[in-house]
Amino acid sequence: xxxxxxxxxxxxxxxxxxxxxxxxxxxxxxxxxxxxxxxxxxxxxxxxxxxxxxxxxxxxxxxxxxxxxxxxxxxxxxxxxxxxxxxxxxxxxxxxxxxxxxxxxx
Amino acid sequence: xxxxxxxxxxxxxxxxxxxxxxxxxxxxxxxxxxxxxxxxxxxxxxxxxxxxxxxxxxxxxxxxxxxxxxxxxxxxxxxxxxxxxxxxxxxxxxxxxxxxxxxxxxxxxxxxxxxxxxxxxxxxxxxxxxxxxxxxxxxxxxxxxxxxxxxxxxxxxxxxxxxxxxxxxxxxxxxxxxxxxxxxxxxxxxxxxxxxxxxxxxxxxxxxxxxxxxxxxxxxxxxxxxxxxxxxxxxxxxxxxxxxxxxxxxxxxxxxxxxxxxxxxxxxxxxxxxxxxxxxxxxxxxxxxxxxxxxxxxxxxxxxxxxxxxxxxxxxxxxxxxxxxxxxxxxxxxxxxxxxxxxxxxxxxxxxxxxxxxxxxxxxxxxxxxxxxxxxxxxxxxxxxxxxxxxxxxxxxxxxxxxxxxxxxxxxxxxxxxxxxxxxxxxxxxxxxxx
Numbered sequence: 001x002x003x004x005x006x007x008x009x010x011x012x013x014x015x016x017x018x019x020x021x022x023x024x025x026x027x028x029x030x031x032x033x034x035x036x037x038x039x040x041x042x043x044x045x046x047x048x049x050x051x052x053x054x055x056x057x058x059x060x061x062x063x064x065x066x067x068x069x070x071x072x073x074x075x076x077x078x079x080x081x082x083x084x085x086x087x088x089x090x091x092x093x094x095x096x097x098x099x100x101x102x103x104x105x106x
Numbered sequence: 107x108x109x110x111x112x113x114x115x116x117x118x119x120x121x122x123x124x125x126x127x128x129x130x131x132x133x134x135x136x137x138x139x140x141x142x143x144x145x146x147x148x149x150x151x152x153x154x155x156x157x158x159x160x161x162x163x164x165x166x167x168x169x170x171x172x173x174x175x176x177x178x179x180x181x182x183x184x185x186x187x188x189x190x191x192x193x194x195x196x197x198x199x200x201x202x203x204x205x206x207x208x209x210x211x212x213x214x215x216x217x218x219x220x221x222x223x224x225x226x227x228x229x230x231x232x233x234x235x236x237x238x239x240x241x242x243x244x245x246x247x248x249x250x251x252x253x254x255x256x257x258x259x260x261x262x263x264x265x266x267x268x269x270x271x272x273x274x275x276x277x278x279x280x281x282x283x284x285x286x287x288x289x290x291x292x293x294x295x296x297x298x299x300x301x302x303x304x305x306x307x308x309x310x311x312x313x314x315x316x317x318x319x320x321x322x323x324x325x326x327x328x329x330x331x332x333x334x335x336x337x338x339x340x341x342x343x344x345x346x347x348x349x350x351x352x353x354x355x356x357x358x359x360x361x362x363x364x365x366x367x368x369x370x371x372x373x374x375x376x377x378x379x380x381x382x383x384x385x386x387x388x389x390x391x392x393x394x395x396x397x398x399x400x401x402x403x404x405x406x407x408x409x410x411x412x413x414x415x416x417x418x419x420x421x422x423x424x425x426x427x428x429x430x431x432x433x434x435x436x437x438x439x440x441x442x443x444x445x446x447x448x449x450x451x452x453x454x455x456x457x458x459x460x461x462x463x464x465x466x467x468x469x470x471x472x473x474x475x476x477x478x479x480x481x482x483x484x485x486x487x488x489x490x491x492x493x494x495x496x497x498x499x500x501x502x503x504x505x506x507x508x509x510x511x512x513x514x515x516x517x518x519x520x521x522x523x524x525x526x527x528x529x530x531x532x533x534x535x536x537x538x539x540x541x
């Protein structure tokens with residue numbers, strides 16, 4: 001897990017440029033085709049294009065593992081984290097619903 | 107005029123294309139539907155002049171009326187709905203292999219020919235009956251499996267031979283909601299002959315179209331009804347080839363793979379800006395030369411011909427009236443960094459007259475198997491062996507730890523591009539290009 005979080009965090013730090021009038025957020029997609037969790041960094045300037053840059057693909061396909069990564073990320077950043085592909089799934093530790101809307105990433 | 111198809115090969119061929127492949131892979135990785143997401147894959151390398159569009163999803167093409175090949179970011183509107191993503195070439199190669207592995211469930215290895223990164227030709231003549239009641243049913247099955255397992259959408263052209271399947275794919279499947287197109291010998295008149303634009307036909311570009319129009323051929327119907335001897339007299343072998351295409355005739359055999367008479371190996375690059383300074387230009391020539399030498403060693407080959415191609419910048423070619431120069435030299439077979447770079451630099455210095463340049467290509471030909479080191483009688487043998495060993499060690503270290511683990515200090519100077527390009531595949535983001 002440490003590897004995953006350090007890769008993701010290293011890239012977030014590089015990409016999060018704190019620019020004026022720019023929205024930043026992270027998206028995590030539950031990729032059932034590859035059995036991976038795909039992390040992406042999003043940035044959208046007010047009059048610019050929306051960009052999505054791959055952060056990392058987590059290959060350890062267990063929700064416990066992902067929950068650990070997300071908890072750690074939330075300690076380090078206040079960026080919004082959106083989830084997709086986790087319909088009706090609950091976090092194993094906190095027992096909270098992972099994504100509230102049918103799809104947060106659309 | 108009638109054509110007797112009786113003796114032509116009759117088979118069942120599929121030409122399968124991945125719909126907007128790069129864009130679809132990126133969409134599926136993000137949990138978005140490849141068909142209705144506005145997604146653009148854009149390479150923003152230093153030498154792309156702001157951004158080069160590699161792929162657009164079908165929805166972007168539809169909503170913003172973009173042609174398939176919009177290539178510059180300035181042609182792309184700024185819109186909140188468009189999502190721009192960087193390319194990941196290695197991921198696409200990996201996906202292509204996965205897709206071809208799915209195809210292997212339907213055909214034997216020798217009946218599958220990957221044609222490009224997103225197209226494959228399948229000869230299902232011997233196996234389609236195992237999977238359905240008609241070729242179309244089998245095509246639907248392949249589409250469903252790929253969608254189920256990888257989330258991607260395919261487009262399939264079906265024909266009695268490879269060229270029919272290619273035309274069915276390009277001219278019919280891509281426009282049909284079922285994403286399947288079919289051409290057979292008996293449907294040639296209502297399919298191939300009815301293709302509205304002659305340049306939409308595979309193998310006919312604008313120059314060929316112009317040539318054809320000079321002999322009063324403006325569509326496939328007219329082409330099919332022209333005397334093949336007239337076509338051959340006018341256009342040579344290509345004339346006969348075009349005539350065959352117009353009748354949907356193709357006698358190629360997938361199992362007999364075409365082997366080029368002479369293999370060659372090389373690399374080229376567009377420079378990120380105009381280069382004027384000799385030292386800078388020679389730094390890049392040296393880097394490309396070393397990359398080519400390293401690839402020769404990787405393939406256990408030695409080159410008997412070294413070529414250098416230089417393209418001038420737009421302004422320079424306007425001034426000089428030349429677009430660049432090209433020179434080849436026959437040499438003692440070699441795979442050595444030092445020798446290859448020496449040849450290249452001497453060819454460059456011989457021909458360069460201080461033009462500004464934008465393009466460098468290094469190619470090697472007349473490749474022979476590397477059966478051992480040929481020592482030069484005029485040089486110290488110990489020294490020669492040591493030199494070769496050090497190059498192999500360099501390759502080994504780079505193979506294990508990546509290209510940038512060990513680079514020449516010269517690559518850190520102003521003109522060097524090697525470090526920046528080390529992770530590119532085909533000039534775009536993603537992977538090790540030194541193999």
